[in-house]
Amino acid sequence: MSEVREVREVREARAVMPIPARAVQILLYALSFIGIVSMLALSDRLTAYGQGELMASWLPVWVCAALATTYEGRARTGVRTTTVVLMTFTILPTFMKLGEAAAPAFVVDAALRIVLGAPVVVLLFLPETTAWFDRER
Numbered sequence: 001m002s003e004v005r006e007v008r009e010v011r012e013a014r015a016v017m018p019i020p021a022r023a024v025q026i027l028l029y030a031l032s033f034i035g036i037v038s039m040l041a042l043s044d045r046l047t048a049y050g051q052g053e054l055m056a057s058w059l060p061v062w063v064c065a066a067l068a069t070t071y072e073g074r075a076r077t078g079v080r081t082t083t084v085v086l087m088t089f090t091i092l093p094t095f096m097k098l099g100e101a102a103a104p105a106f107v108v109d110a111a112l113r114i115v116l117g118a119p120v121v122v123l124l125f126l127p128e129t130t131a132w133f134d135r136e137r
Helices: 002-014 019-045 048-068 077-096 104-124 127-133
Strands: none
Touching: 019 048, 019 104, 019 127, 048 077, 048 104, 077 104, 077 127, 104 127
């Protein structure tokens, strides 16, 4: 009987999302909201091409935020890997084009993607987070 109780306690302990995974989820939700606000704030200064370019830089963040909704339930290693790749594809091009920003508002927009996106990648490589995505179904 004690073995059944121990197995149940282990399963319940695994059912609680670790703090780094929750932090990633919150950061992605905040970043997606900031992306929407940024798009609305900067869209009147841009042409249609510029709006599309700005939206393209935020699109991977929005996909990652959609993936973050599955972290508590059925998310596994593939979701974690996809989030890392998409955030890398968000951070690196933003960092490379940071010097080309025409106005301070665009520098702030790019800096927010870098400053809030880099911790997401780092937190997804922590052992607790990796263990959360490698757990049993």
